Amino acid sequence: MESHEYDVVIVGGGGAGLRAAIELGESFPKLRIAVVSKVYPMRSHTVAAEGGAAAVIKSNDSLENHCHDTVSGSDWLGDQDVIETFVKEAPDELIRMEHWGCPWSREPNGQVAVRPFGGMVIERTWFAADKTGFHMLHTLYQTALKFQSLKWYDEWFVTKLLVDNGRCQGVAAIELLTGQLHAILGKAVILCTGGAGRLFPFTTNGAIKTGDGMFLAYQAGVALKDMEFVQYHPTGLPGSGILITEAARGEGGILTNKDGYRYLQDYGLGPPEPFRKRAMELGPRDRLSQAFVQEEAKGRTISTPFGSAVYLDLRHLGEATINKKLPFVRELSKNYAGIDPVYKPIPVRPVIHYVMGGVDTDVEGATVVPGLYAAGECACISLNGANRLGSNSLTELLVFGRRAAHAAAQFAAENPALASEKLKAQASDEQERIASQFIRKQGGNERVATLRLELNRLMEAGAGIYRSGDGLQKACSGIAALKDRFRNVALDDRSLSYNTELISVLELEFLLDIGQSLLHSALCRTESRGSHQRTDHTARDDQKFLKHSMAYRTDAEPRIEYKDVVITRWPPKERVYGK
Numbered sequence: 001m002e003s004h005e006y007d008v009v010i011v012g013g014g015g016a017g018l019r020a021a022i023e024l025g026e027s028f029p030k031l032r033i034a035v036v037s038k039v040y041p042m043r044s045h046t047v048a049a050e051g052g053a054a055a056v057i058k059s060n061d062s063l064e065n066h067c068h069d070t071v072s073g074s075d076w077l078g079d080q081d082v083i084e085t086f087v088k089e090a091p092d093e094l095i096r097m098e099h100w101g102c103p104w105s106r107e108p109n110g111q112v113a114v115r116p117f118g119g120m121v122i123e124r125t126w127f128a129a130d131k132t133g134f135h136m137l138h139t140l141y142q143t144a145l146k147f148q149s150l151k152w153y154d155e156w157f158v159t160k161l162l163v164d165n166g167r168c169q170g171v172a173a174i175e176l177l178t179g180q181l182h183a184i185l186g187k188a189v190i191l192c193t194g195g196a197g198r199l200f201p202f203t204t205n206g207a208i209k210t211g212d213g214m215f216l217a218y219q220a221g222v223a224l225k226d227m228e229f230v231q232y233h234p235t236g237l238p239g240s241g242i243l244i245t246e247a248a249r250g251e252g253g254i255l256t257n258k259d260g261y262r263y264l265q266d267y268g269l270g271p272p273e274p275f276r277k278r279a280m281e282l283g284p285r286d287r288l289s290q291a292f293v294q295e296e297a298k299g300r301t302i303s304t305p306f307g308s309a310v311y312l313d314l315r316h317l318g319e320a321t322i323n324k325k326l327p328f329v330r331e332l333s334k335n336y337a338g339i340d341p342v343y344k345p346i347p348v349r350p351v352i353h354y355v356m357g358g359v360d361t362d363v364e365g366a367t368v369v370p371g372l373y374a375a376g377e378c379a380c381i382s383l384n385g386a387n388r389l390g391s392n393s394l395t396e397l398l399v400f401g402r403r404a405a406h407a408a409a410q411f412a413a414e415n416p417a418l419a420s421e422k423l424k425a426q427a428s429d430e431q432e433r434i435a436s437q438f439i440r441k442q443g444g445n446e447r448v449a450t451l452r453l454e455l456n457r458l459m460e461a462g463a464g465i466y467r468s469g470d471g472l473q474k475a476c477s478g479i480a481a482l483k484d485r486f487r488n489v490a491l492d493d494r495s496l497s498y499n500t501e502l503i504s505v506l507e508l509e510f511l512l513d514i515g516q517s518l519l520h521s522a523l524c525r526t527e528s529r530g531s532h533q534r535t536d537h538t539a540r541d542d543q544k545f546l547k548h549s550m551a552y553r554t555d556a557e558p559r560i561e562y563k564d565v566v567i568t569r570w571p572p573k574e575r576v577y578g579k
């Protein structure tokens with residue numbers, strides 16, 4: 001068993017992982033840092049982000065506004081201390097990105113331009129045309145590359161956290177090139193592994209978003225928090241699930257039904273005129289996706305070969321604006337839907353986009369397991385609550401990637417000793433588990449692809465935009481049965497080098513467990529809040545459920561407990577848009 005020793009191990013080379021890496025390289029140059037990523041960093045999902053990153057910069061905006069939008073967007077489930085920290089540190093982070101070379105789009109006078117985004121009372125979303133994530137990830141990667149203290153483990157797949165004496169001290173990871181498992185030891189570990197949209201069949205998320213870090217922490221005893229809250233983005237391309245960014249509506253795009261009618265006005269999102277922020281097409285994503293389902297039930301959507309859809313109409317913006325502000329939207333629509341939005345409206349439907357829940361951490365990114373930290377989409381630091389506002393996430397990666405790096409560096413300094421031999425023995429056990437369970441296994445008649453497809457269908461049927469107790473119960477039984485069947489899974493590929501089937505089976509194992517935590521958290525939450533809408537419990541119930549769900553892993557079903565929400569300055573109120 002080969003092993004490697006570091007001060008801090010970062011798992012993930014997306015926006016959160018790279019921001020943490022830069023902070024460690026810059027502020028703690030003596031520390032040795034490993035950045036482990038299952039794909040080359042530039043292929044992380046952050047690269048696909050289109051619309052922009054939120055932070056207060058204009059004099060007509062205020063920190064108070066950004067806090068309030070985020071609190072009400074979260075349906076009061078976001079922790080307000082976290083939200084205040086986030087909003088305060090956000091502008092500095094985006095300015096720092098500018099200094100590192102991020103090409104933010106600008107106004108004619110040279111100032112940074114901002115665009116409106118859903119659920120926000122004023123324009124505060126910084127953008128780089130509609131390829132913001134691409135430019136941000138490039139900026140972070142080129143900045144990170146200059147630090148000699150960072151060692152890159154590209155195309156290494158982490159399968160397990162190494163925990164001794166209750167303290168996390170590294171990871172077991174497969175080098176995909178050789179298929180060999182190594183122990184990568186670290187005095188502290190930061191999980192930055194992204195989301196889990198691939199639980200569902202129809203998603204904007206890249207194939208790598210399989211909730212790996214969520215599972216790793218869950219297995220190590222950390223609760224998965226608020227897993228029942230999953231975001232549908234209202235405008236995905238039918239069939240592929242490719243995202244048409246909210247920036248399209250931010251720039252003035254409208255949603256119409258089959259009769260050309262702006263149907264959102266029928267769902268408490270305001271009259272179309274006069275134009276208002278936080279209204280109509282600029283309402284929050286949960287409300288827009290729910291309106292779609294109701295419009296579909298009324299038979300007022302259009303049919304496509306890939307299910308019902310409504311129209312996103314950009315024609316009135318004109319070719320010049322579309323080319324300048326939304327070039328990628330035009331490219332994607334032409335290439336993947338055969339529609340040029342300059343001349344025709346784009347058919348769109350809600351698509352799974354983001355998991356609000358994740359690894360339970362405090363505001364420094366620390367989990368309850370000493371030495372283990374998390375940041376980015378895999379973490380639930382409780383910024384997003386029951387519904388994330390578009391463009392808060394890219395900024396979240398920066399603010400909390402940096403904070404987690406600080407906390408991890410401090411922990412590493414205070415806890416220098418590593419239980420190296422014991423950790424290496426654990427990694428050997430992990431290698432043997434994988435070999436005996438998958439590579440050398442005889443018999444077994446279940447296939448990875450079949451089980452994954454069934455899991456996807458079950459999640460969509462049980463935990464879609466609207467949920468019911470019966471449907472969730474059925475999905476909980478279904479996923480338990482799938483976990484049983486997983487024991488019989490067999491691989492066709494027994495080779496070592498770049499065995500993608502092996503990686504898929506490990507990802508499926510993660511997905512089954514975190515999917516189960518999601519379904520059970522949703523079943524226990526007998527209220528409707530944000531993205532979690534129950535047809536059998538239609539009201540928000542602050543008395544009982546102004547609380548975070550905490551799912552703990554057990555040998556049987558997850559155990560669900562609750563934790564208080566932190567309220568500082570904004571007591572719960574009705575969530576009103578369109579006024």
Ligand SMILES: Cc1cc2nc3c(=O)[nH]c(=O)nc-3n(C[C@H](O)[C@H](O)[C@H](O)COP(=O)(O)OP(=O)(O)OC[C@H]3O[C@@H](n4cnc5c(N)ncnc54)[C@H](O)[C@@H]3O)c2cc1C
Nearest residue numbers: 012013014015016038046051052158194376377391393394
């Ligand atoms: C299409 C799309 C558009 C979006 N647009 C916006 C937007 O405009 N504004 C906004 O605020 N948000 C947007 N979001 C959301 C936002 O982009 C993501 O939440 C964010 O980029 C996630 O970043 P991350 O660093 O947490 O993870 P990711 O960028 O997903 O990176 C995860 C990293 O973890 C590594 N990893 C995972 N598992 C393992 C493992 N087992 N072993 C080793 N490495 C592992 C991967 O290799 C990868 O490097 C968008 C999301 C999508 C899907």
